[in-house]
Amino acid sequence: MRVSVDQDRCVGSGQCAQTSEEVFDQSEEDGLVVLLAESPSTAHRETVRRAAAQCPVSAISLVE
Numbered sequence: 001m002r003v004s005v006d007q008d009r010c011v012g013s014g015q016c017a018q019t020s021e022e023v024f025d026q027s028e029e030d031g032l033v034v035l036l037a038e039s040p041s042t043a044h045r046e047t048v049r050r051a052a053a054q055c056p057v058s059a060i061s062l063v064e
Contacts, residue, residue, distance in 0.1 A: 001039065001040060001045050001048065001062060001063065001064055002038060002039060002062070002063040003023065003035060003037070003038055003039070003040060003048060003052075003060065003061070003062055004035070004038070004060075004061045004063075005024075005033045005035045005059055005060055005061070006059045006060075006061070007032050007033060007059070009057045009058065009059040010032045010033045010057065010059040011056065011057050011059075012026065012030065012031030012032050012033075013055075013056055013057075014026050014031070015051065015054045015055060015056070016033055016051040016052075016054070016055060016060060017033070019047055019050050019051040019054060020040075020044060020047035020048050020050070020051045022036065022037065022040070022044050022047075023035070023036055023037045023040045023044055023047070023048050023051070024036060024051060024060075033059060033060075048060075048062065049062065
């Protein structure tokens with residue numbers, strides 16, 4: 001799995017960081033998404049999928 005984020009679309013809701021804190025964080029400067037792991041481990045893939053599905057502006061893209 002490959003993860004990418006579109007910071008231009010991000011509105012800083014923080015749902016991704018709450019759902020998968022091993023893969024996503026929020027910038028202290030502007031609250032926008034920070035991608036911590038472009039290729040998350042198998043153990044985190046389900047939470048990454050959930051985070052992408054919950055993003056209110058579809059700023060997270062996954063390539064399986």
